[in-house]
Amino acid sequence: MITDVRRILFAQALRAFAYGFGSVLLGISLEARGWSSARVGLLLTAIVAGTALMSIAVGTLGDRVGRRRFYLALFLGLAASGAVFGLAGSFWVLALVALTGTLSTEVVESGPFTSLEQAMLPSSARSSPARLFGTYNAVAAVAGSLGALAAGGPALLRDSLPGLPADQRFFLLFVPVAVLGAAVAASLSPGVEPSRRAVRAAPLQRSRRVVFGLAGLFSVDSFAGGFATQSFLAYWFRVKFGVSVEVLGAVFFAVALLQAASFLAATRLSERFGLLNTMVFTHLPSNLLLAAIALAPSFGVAIALLLARYALSQMDVPTRQAYIVTLVDPDERTAAAAYTNSARYISRPLGPVLAGLSQQVALGLPLVIAGGVKAAYDLALWSWFRRVPLAVGAAQPPATDDAEPAAHSKEVTP
Numbered sequence: 001m002i003t004d005v006r007r008i009l010f011a012q013a014l015r016a017f018a019y020g021f022g023s024v025l026l027g028i029s030l031e032a033r034g035w036s037s038a039r040v041g042l043l044l045t046a047i048v049a050g051t052a053l054m055s056i057a058v059g060t061l062g063d064r065v066g067r068r069r070f071y072l073a074l075f076l077g078l079a080a081s082g083a084v085f086g087l088a089g090s091f092w093v094l095a096l097v098a099l100t101g102t103l104s105t106e107v108v109e110s111g112p113f114t115s116l117e118q119a120m121l122p123s124s125a126r127s128s129p130a131r132l133f134g135t136y137n138a139v140a141a142v143a144g145s146l147g148a149l150a151a152g153g154p155a156l157l158r159d160s161l162p163g164l165p166a167d168q169r170f171f172l173l174f175v176p177v178a179v180l181g182a183a184v185a186a187s188l189s190p191g192v193e194p195s196r197r198a199v200r201a202a203p204l205q206r207s208r209r210v211v212f213g214l215a216g217l218f219s220v221d222s223f224a225g226g227f228a229t230q231s232f233l234a235y236w237f238r239v240k241f242g243v244s245v246e247v248l249g250a251v252f253f254a255v256a257l258l259q260a261a262s263f264l265a266a267t268r269l270s271e272r273f274g275l276l277n278t279m280v281f282t283h284l285p286s287n288l289l290l291a292a293i294a295l296a297p298s299f300g301v302a303i304a305l306l307l308a309r310y311a312l313s314q315m316d317v318p319t320r321q322a323y324i325v326t327l328v329d330p331d332e333r334t335a336a337a338a339y340t341n342s343a344r345y346i347s348r349p350l351g352p353v354l355a356g357l358s359q360q361v362a363l364g365l366p367l368v369i370a371g372g373v374k375a376a377y378d379l380a381l382w383s384w385f386r387r388v389p390l391a392v393g394a395a396q397p398p399a400t401d402d403a404e405p406a407a408h409s410k411e412v413t414p
Contacts, residue, residue, distance in 0.1 A: 026085075051345045055345065081100060108137050222348045225351060266319050
Protein backbone atom coordinates (compact mmCIF):
# COMPACT_ATOMS: atom_id res chain seq x y z
CA MET A 1 0.00 0.00 0.00
CA ILE A 2 2.77 2.45 0.93
CA THR A 3 4.46 1.52 -2.35
CA ASP A 4 1.31 2.55 -4.23
CA VAL A 5 1.38 5.97 -2.57
CA ARG A 6 4.98 6.53 -3.59
CA ARG A 7 4.27 5.43 -7.14
CA ILE A 8 1.27 7.73 -7.45
CA LEU A 9 3.28 10.66 -6.08
CA PHE A 10 6.07 9.91 -8.55
CA ALA A 11 3.63 9.71 -11.47
CA GLN A 12 2.03 12.94 -10.34
CA ALA A 13 5.43 14.68 -10.14
CA LEU A 14 6.19 13.59 -13.72
CA ARG A 15 2.88 14.97 -14.94
CA ALA A 16 3.20 18.22 -12.96
CA PHE A 17 6.69 18.80 -14.41
CA ALA A 18 5.28 18.26 -17.91
CA TYR A 19 2.34 20.61 -17.29
CA GLY A 20 4.62 23.28 -15.80
CA PHE A 21 6.90 22.97 -18.81
CA GLY A 22 3.95 23.01 -21.19
CA SER A 23 2.23 26.00 -19.59
CA VAL A 24 5.13 28.25 -20.58
CA LEU A 25 5.88 26.46 -23.85
CA LEU A 26 2.27 26.67 -25.03
CA GLY A 27 2.15 30.45 -24.79
CA ILE A 28 5.48 30.83 -26.59
CA SER A 29 4.61 28.39 -29.38
CA LEU A 30 1.15 29.87 -29.96
CA GLU A 31 2.63 33.36 -30.21
CA ALA A 32 5.17 32.05 -32.74
CA ARG A 33 2.36 30.65 -34.92
CA GLY A 34 0.95 34.16 -35.30
CA TRP A 35 -2.60 33.09 -34.49
CA SER A 36 -5.21 35.65 -33.48
CA SER A 37 -6.09 36.13 -29.83
CA ALA A 38 -9.51 34.65 -30.60
CA ARG A 39 -7.96 31.39 -31.82
CA VAL A 40 -5.59 31.22 -28.87
CA GLY A 41 -8.48 31.79 -26.47
CA LEU A 42 -10.55 29.13 -28.20
CA LEU A 43 -7.74 26.59 -27.93
CA LEU A 44 -7.25 27.30 -24.22
CA THR A 45 -10.99 27.00 -23.72
CA ALA A 46 -10.90 23.61 -25.48
CA ILE A 47 -8.23 22.43 -23.03
CA VAL A 48 -10.36 23.48 -20.05
CA ALA A 49 -13.48 21.95 -21.60
CA GLY A 50 -11.61 18.72 -22.23
CA THR A 51 -10.56 18.42 -18.58
CA ALA A 52 -14.19 18.93 -17.51
CA LEU A 53 -15.58 16.37 -19.95
CA MET A 54 -12.98 13.74 -19.11
CA SER A 55 -13.47 14.34 -15.39
CA ILE A 56 -17.18 13.60 -15.85
CA ALA A 57 -16.20 10.42 -17.70
CA VAL A 58 -13.96 9.42 -14.79
CA GLY A 59 -16.80 9.98 -12.33
CA THR A 60 -19.27 7.98 -14.40
CA LEU A 61 -17.07 5.16 -15.71
CA GLY A 62 -13.83 5.23 -13.70
CA ASP A 63 -14.72 2.50 -11.22
CA ARG A 64 -16.41 0.34 -13.85
CA VAL A 65 -13.44 0.47 -16.23
CA GLY A 66 -10.99 0.21 -13.34
CA ARG A 67 -9.00 3.01 -11.77
CA ARG A 68 -5.63 1.60 -12.87
CA ARG A 69 -6.79 1.06 -16.45
CA PHE A 70 -8.25 4.55 -16.70
CA TYR A 71 -5.11 6.03 -15.14
CA LEU A 72 -2.93 4.15 -17.64
CA ALA A 73 -5.13 5.27 -20.54
CA LEU A 74 -4.85 8.91 -19.47
CA PHE A 75 -1.05 8.76 -19.49
CA LEU A 76 -1.05 7.16 -22.93
CA GLY A 77 -3.41 9.93 -24.04
CA LEU A 78 -0.97 12.50 -22.65
CA ALA A 79 1.82 10.95 -24.74
CA ALA A 80 -0.35 11.15 -27.86
CA SER A 81 -1.30 14.77 -27.10
CA GLY A 82 2.35 15.72 -26.70
CA ALA A 83 3.19 14.12 -30.05
CA VAL A 84 0.35 15.94 -31.83
CA PHE A 85 1.15 19.33 -30.27
CA GLY A 86 4.81 18.82 -31.15
CA LEU A 87 4.23 17.91 -34.80
CA ALA A 88 0.84 19.17 -36.03
CA GLY A 89 0.20 22.66 -37.34
CA SER A 90 -3.56 22.63 -37.89
CA PHE A 91 -5.62 24.58 -35.38
CA TRP A 92 -8.55 22.18 -35.63
CA VAL A 93 -6.35 19.13 -35.03
CA LEU A 94 -4.91 20.74 -31.89
CA ALA A 95 -8.37 21.77 -30.69
CA LEU A 96 -9.67 18.22 -31.16
CA VAL A 97 -6.74 16.78 -29.18
CA ALA A 98 -7.27 19.42 -26.48
CA LEU A 99 -10.79 18.08 -25.97
CA THR A 100 -9.41 14.67 -24.92
CA GLY A 101 -8.79 16.08 -21.43
CA THR A 102 -5.20 14.87 -21.13
CA LEU A 103 -3.73 18.39 -21.23
CA SER A 104 -4.25 20.98 -18.50
CA THR A 105 -3.83 24.69 -17.86
CA GLU A 106 -3.27 23.88 -14.16
CA VAL A 107 -0.35 22.13 -12.46
CA VAL A 108 -1.70 21.21 -9.04
CA GLU A 109 -5.29 20.32 -9.90
CA SER A 110 -5.11 18.74 -13.32
CA GLY A 111 -8.49 17.35 -14.25
CA PRO A 112 -9.20 13.64 -14.60
CA PHE A 113 -5.74 12.64 -13.35
CA THR A 114 -6.38 14.44 -10.07
CA SER A 115 -9.84 12.88 -9.71
CA LEU A 116 -8.45 9.35 -9.99
CA GLU A 117 -5.52 10.08 -7.68
CA GLN A 118 -7.85 11.58 -5.07
CA ALA A 119 -9.78 8.31 -5.08
CA MET A 120 -6.74 6.00 -5.08
CA LEU A 121 -4.49 7.67 -2.53
CA PRO A 122 -6.63 7.30 0.65
CA SER A 123 -7.10 3.60 -0.17
CA SER A 124 -3.33 3.12 -0.22
CA ALA A 125 -2.12 5.06 2.82
CA ARG A 126 -2.14 4.75 6.58
CA SER A 127 -1.68 8.46 7.28
CA SER A 128 -4.56 10.93 7.56
CA PRO A 129 -6.07 12.16 4.27
CA ALA A 130 -5.17 15.77 5.12
CA ARG A 131 -1.48 14.98 5.61
CA LEU A 132 -1.45 12.79 2.52
CA PHE A 133 -3.01 15.44 0.29
CA GLY A 134 -0.70 18.10 1.73
CA THR A 135 2.30 16.11 0.52
CA TYR A 136 0.56 15.30 -2.75
CA ASN A 137 -0.04 18.96 -3.64
CA ALA A 138 3.38 20.11 -2.43
CA VAL A 139 5.02 17.60 -4.76
CA ALA A 140 2.95 18.94 -7.68
CA ALA A 141 3.76 22.58 -6.88
CA VAL A 142 7.52 21.98 -6.69
CA ALA A 143 7.63 19.76 -9.79
CA GLY A 144 5.47 22.20 -11.75
CA SER A 145 7.65 25.18 -10.83
CA LEU A 146 10.76 23.25 -11.93
CA GLY A 147 9.04 22.43 -15.20
CA ALA A 148 8.23 26.10 -15.77
CA LEU A 149 11.86 27.03 -15.12
CA ALA A 150 13.05 24.30 -17.49
CA ALA A 151 10.83 25.73 -20.25
CA GLY A 152 13.13 28.75 -20.39
CA GLY A 153 16.12 26.56 -21.24
CA PRO A 154 15.63 26.40 -25.03
CA ALA A 155 15.28 30.20 -25.26
CA LEU A 156 18.49 30.72 -23.28
CA LEU A 157 20.41 28.26 -25.46
CA ARG A 158 19.07 29.40 -28.82
CA ASP A 159 21.73 32.12 -29.33
CA SER A 160 24.59 29.68 -28.74
CA LEU A 161 22.88 26.71 -30.39
CA PRO A 162 20.94 28.09 -33.35
CA GLY A 163 20.25 24.55 -34.58
CA LEU A 164 17.75 23.86 -31.77
CA PRO A 165 14.30 22.84 -33.04
CA ALA A 166 11.34 25.20 -32.92
CA ASP A 167 9.67 25.65 -29.54
CA GLN A 168 6.68 23.61 -30.71
CA ARG A 169 8.88 20.51 -31.09
CA PHE A 170 9.69 20.48 -27.38
CA PHE A 171 6.17 19.22 -26.72
CA LEU A 172 7.63 15.88 -27.82
CA LEU A 173 9.22 15.69 -24.35
CA PHE A 174 5.71 14.87 -23.13
CA VAL A 175 5.99 11.48 -24.85
CA PRO A 176 8.76 9.85 -22.74
CA VAL A 177 7.44 11.50 -19.57
CA ALA A 178 3.94 10.16 -20.19
CA VAL A 179 5.19 6.69 -21.15
CA LEU A 180 7.10 6.53 -17.86
CA GLY A 181 3.93 7.63 -16.06
CA ALA A 182 1.98 4.89 -17.84
CA ALA A 183 4.51 2.32 -16.64
CA VAL A 184 4.00 3.53 -13.07
CA ALA A 185 0.21 3.33 -13.49
CA ALA A 186 0.50 -0.26 -14.74
CA SER A 187 2.53 -1.21 -11.64
CA LEU A 188 -0.12 -0.18 -9.09
CA SER A 189 -1.61 -2.92 -6.91
CA PRO A 190 -5.28 -4.01 -6.86
CA GLY A 191 -5.57 -2.22 -3.50
CA VAL A 192 -6.29 1.09 -5.27
CA GLU A 193 -9.46 -0.32 -6.86
CA PRO A 194 -12.99 0.06 -5.43
CA SER A 195 -14.97 -2.83 -3.99
CA ARG A 196 -17.04 -5.04 -6.27
CA ARG A 197 -20.22 -3.54 -4.79
CA ALA A 198 -19.16 -0.09 -5.99
CA VAL A 199 -18.61 -1.34 -9.53
CA ARG A 200 -22.13 -2.77 -9.66
CA ALA A 201 -23.81 0.26 -8.05
CA ALA A 202 -24.46 3.78 -9.27
CA PRO A 203 -21.40 6.07 -8.90
CA LEU A 204 -23.11 8.14 -6.18
CA GLN A 205 -25.75 6.89 -3.77
CA ARG A 206 -25.85 8.05 -0.14
CA SER A 207 -23.71 11.14 -0.80
CA ARG A 208 -25.34 12.30 -4.01
CA ARG A 209 -27.03 15.36 -2.48
CA VAL A 210 -24.02 16.57 -0.54
CA VAL A 211 -21.64 16.10 -3.50
CA PHE A 212 -23.86 18.11 -5.81
CA GLY A 213 -24.14 20.82 -3.14
CA LEU A 214 -20.36 21.01 -2.85
CA ALA A 215 -20.00 20.99 -6.64
CA GLY A 216 -22.27 24.02 -6.88
CA LEU A 217 -20.26 25.95 -4.30
CA PHE A 218 -16.94 24.96 -5.83
CA SER A 219 -18.12 26.16 -9.23
CA VAL A 220 -18.76 29.62 -7.75
CA ASP A 221 -15.29 29.68 -6.20
CA SER A 222 -13.68 28.60 -9.47
CA PHE A 223 -15.69 31.14 -11.48
CA ALA A 224 -14.40 33.91 -9.21
CA GLY A 225 -10.86 32.54 -9.53
CA GLY A 226 -11.12 33.09 -13.28
CA PHE A 227 -11.14 36.85 -12.59
CA ALA A 228 -7.67 36.64 -11.02
CA THR A 229 -5.67 34.03 -12.90
CA GLN A 230 -1.89 34.16 -12.71
CA SER A 231 -1.80 35.41 -16.30
CA PHE A 232 -4.13 38.28 -15.40
CA LEU A 233 -2.08 39.16 -12.30
CA ALA A 234 1.08 39.31 -14.42
CA TYR A 235 -0.74 41.57 -16.90
CA TRP A 236 -2.06 43.80 -14.10
CA PHE A 237 1.40 44.24 -12.54
CA ARG A 238 2.86 44.99 -15.96
CA VAL A 239 0.29 47.67 -16.79
CA LYS A 240 -0.01 49.17 -13.30
CA PHE A 241 3.66 49.32 -12.32
CA GLY A 242 5.61 48.58 -15.53
CA VAL A 243 7.29 45.52 -14.00
CA SER A 244 9.77 43.59 -16.15
CA VAL A 245 9.24 39.98 -17.21
CA GLU A 246 12.32 38.93 -15.22
CA VAL A 247 10.92 40.40 -12.01
CA LEU A 248 7.53 38.82 -12.59
CA GLY A 249 9.18 35.46 -13.19
CA ALA A 250 11.00 35.70 -9.85
CA VAL A 251 7.79 36.77 -8.09
CA PHE A 252 5.77 33.84 -9.38
CA PHE A 253 8.55 31.38 -8.62
CA ALA A 254 8.39 32.65 -5.02
CA VAL A 255 4.62 32.23 -5.18
CA ALA A 256 5.08 28.56 -6.18
CA LEU A 257 7.38 27.94 -3.22
CA LEU A 258 4.90 29.61 -0.86
CA GLN A 259 2.15 27.40 -2.23
CA ALA A 260 4.19 24.27 -1.61
CA ALA A 261 4.88 25.33 1.98
CA SER A 262 1.23 26.22 2.55
CA PHE A 263 0.10 22.77 1.42
CA LEU A 264 2.21 21.21 4.15
CA ALA A 265 1.17 23.77 6.78
CA ALA A 266 -2.50 23.16 6.02
CA THR A 267 -2.25 19.55 7.17
CA ARG A 268 -1.05 20.59 10.62
CA LEU A 269 -3.76 23.22 10.95
CA SER A 270 -6.47 20.78 9.88
CA GLU A 271 -5.40 18.27 12.52
CA ARG A 272 -5.80 20.95 15.16
CA PHE A 273 -8.83 22.90 13.92
CA GLY A 274 -10.59 20.53 11.50
CA LEU A 275 -10.77 20.33 7.72
CA LEU A 276 -13.70 22.69 7.16
CA ASN A 277 -12.37 25.30 9.61
CA THR A 278 -8.98 25.26 7.89
CA MET A 279 -10.58 25.54 4.45
CA VAL A 280 -12.72 28.54 5.35
CA PHE A 281 -10.60 30.51 7.81
CA THR A 282 -7.44 30.48 5.68
CA HIS A 283 -9.28 31.10 2.41
CA LEU A 284 -11.41 34.00 3.67
CA PRO A 285 -8.53 36.34 4.69
CA SER A 286 -6.64 35.43 1.51
CA ASN A 287 -9.58 36.70 -0.54
CA LEU A 288 -9.68 39.97 1.37
CA LEU A 289 -5.97 40.34 0.62
CA LEU A 290 -6.68 39.68 -3.07
CA ALA A 291 -9.22 42.51 -3.21
CA ALA A 292 -6.77 44.79 -1.37
CA ILE A 293 -4.10 44.31 -4.07
CA ALA A 294 -6.21 46.45 -6.42
CA LEU A 295 -5.87 49.37 -3.97
CA ALA A 296 -2.13 49.02 -3.34
CA PRO A 297 -0.37 52.41 -3.65
CA SER A 298 3.01 50.98 -4.73
CA PHE A 299 4.61 47.92 -6.27
CA GLY A 300 6.20 46.92 -2.96
CA VAL A 301 2.88 46.97 -1.12
CA ALA A 302 1.16 45.08 -3.95
CA ILE A 303 3.83 42.34 -3.92
CA ALA A 304 3.62 42.05 -0.13
CA LEU A 305 -0.16 41.62 -0.35
CA LEU A 306 0.23 39.10 -3.19
CA LEU A 307 2.73 36.96 -1.28
CA ALA A 308 0.63 37.11 1.88
CA ARG A 309 -2.39 36.07 -0.14
CA TYR A 310 -0.65 33.05 -1.69
CA ALA A 311 0.73 31.98 1.69
CA LEU A 312 -2.91 31.38 2.70
CA SER A 313 -4.98 30.91 -0.45
CA GLN A 314 -3.87 27.39 -1.35
CA MET A 315 -4.33 25.87 2.09
CA ASP A 316 -7.86 24.97 1.09
CA VAL A 317 -6.67 22.69 -1.73
CA PRO A 318 -5.39 19.68 0.28
CA THR A 319 -8.03 20.21 2.96
CA ARG A 320 -10.78 20.36 0.31
CA GLN A 321 -9.56 17.15 -1.28
CA ALA A 322 -9.34 15.44 2.12
CA TYR A 323 -12.75 16.82 3.10
CA ILE A 324 -14.39 15.29 0.02
CA VAL A 325 -12.94 11.80 0.49
CA THR A 326 -13.79 11.75 4.21
CA LEU A 327 -17.30 13.10 3.64
CA VAL A 328 -18.38 10.31 1.29
CA ASP A 329 -18.23 6.52 1.44
CA PRO A 330 -14.96 4.97 0.14
CA ASP A 331 -16.75 3.48 -2.86
CA GLU A 332 -18.03 6.93 -3.86
CA ARG A 333 -14.65 8.68 -3.86
CA THR A 334 -13.96 8.51 -7.59
CA ALA A 335 -17.34 10.00 -8.52
CA ALA A 336 -17.24 12.61 -5.74
CA ALA A 337 -13.77 13.83 -6.73
CA ALA A 338 -14.59 13.81 -10.43
CA TYR A 339 -17.91 15.65 -10.19
CA THR A 340 -16.64 18.35 -7.82
CA ASN A 341 -13.54 18.85 -9.98
CA SER A 342 -15.66 19.01 -13.15
CA ALA A 343 -17.80 21.75 -11.64
CA ARG A 344 -14.67 23.82 -11.09
CA TYR A 345 -13.47 23.42 -14.69
CA ILE A 346 -16.84 24.14 -16.28
CA SER A 347 -17.35 27.50 -14.58
CA ARG A 348 -13.77 28.80 -14.65
CA PRO A 349 -13.58 29.90 -18.33
CA LEU A 350 -16.34 32.47 -17.78
CA GLY A 351 -14.21 34.46 -15.34
CA PRO A 352 -11.48 35.70 -17.72
CA VAL A 353 -14.08 36.88 -20.25
CA LEU A 354 -15.95 38.94 -17.64
CA ALA A 355 -12.67 40.13 -16.14
CA GLY A 356 -11.75 41.69 -19.46
CA LEU A 357 -15.11 43.47 -19.61
CA SER A 358 -14.93 44.71 -16.01
CA GLN A 359 -11.49 46.18 -16.66
CA GLN A 360 -13.16 48.72 -18.89
CA VAL A 361 -14.56 50.24 -15.67
CA ALA A 362 -11.38 50.05 -13.58
CA LEU A 363 -8.05 48.24 -14.03
CA GLY A 364 -8.19 46.50 -10.65
CA LEU A 365 -11.94 45.80 -10.57
CA PRO A 366 -11.52 42.08 -11.47
CA LEU A 367 -9.43 41.61 -8.31
CA VAL A 368 -12.12 43.23 -6.17
CA ILE A 369 -14.84 41.09 -7.78
CA ALA A 370 -12.80 37.92 -7.35
CA GLY A 371 -12.06 38.62 -3.70
CA GLY A 372 -15.68 39.52 -2.92
CA VAL A 373 -17.29 36.52 -4.64
CA LYS A 374 -14.76 34.08 -3.18
CA ALA A 375 -15.33 35.51 0.31
CA ALA A 376 -19.08 34.98 -0.14
CA TYR A 377 -18.33 31.38 -1.15
CA ASP A 378 -16.34 30.86 2.06
CA LEU A 379 -19.21 32.11 4.21
CA ALA A 380 -21.76 29.97 2.34
CA LEU A 381 -19.59 26.87 2.67
CA TRP A 382 -19.21 27.42 6.41
CA SER A 383 -22.90 28.09 6.90
CA TRP A 384 -24.08 25.03 4.94
CA PHE A 385 -21.57 22.38 5.98
CA ARG A 386 -20.39 23.16 9.51
CA ARG A 387 -22.84 20.65 11.01
CA VAL A 388 -22.31 17.90 8.43
CA PRO A 389 -20.50 14.93 10.08
CA LEU A 390 -17.36 13.40 8.61
CA ALA A 391 -16.36 9.77 8.66
CA VAL A 392 -14.92 8.29 11.86
CA GLY A 393 -11.24 9.18 12.24
CA ALA A 394 -11.36 12.14 9.87
CA ALA A 395 -9.54 15.32 10.81
CA GLN A 396 -12.11 17.42 12.62
CA PRO A 397 -12.38 19.36 15.89
CA PRO A 398 -14.05 17.78 18.91
CA ALA A 399 -17.82 17.50 18.68
CA THR A 400 -19.87 20.30 20.19
CA ASP A 401 -23.49 20.63 21.19
CA ASP A 402 -24.28 21.84 17.66
CA ALA A 403 -22.95 18.79 15.87
CA GLU A 404 -22.98 15.22 17.08
CA PRO A 405 -19.92 13.06 16.36
CA ALA A 406 -19.68 11.46 12.94
CA ALA A 407 -19.61 8.00 14.54
CA HIS A 408 -23.22 8.49 15.61
CA SER A 409 -24.57 9.41 12.19
CA LYS A 410 -24.13 8.32 8.61
CA GLU A 411 -26.65 10.80 7.21
CA VAL A 412 -24.97 13.47 5.10
CA THR A 413 -27.29 16.36 4.32
CA PRO A 414 -26.30 20.02 4.03
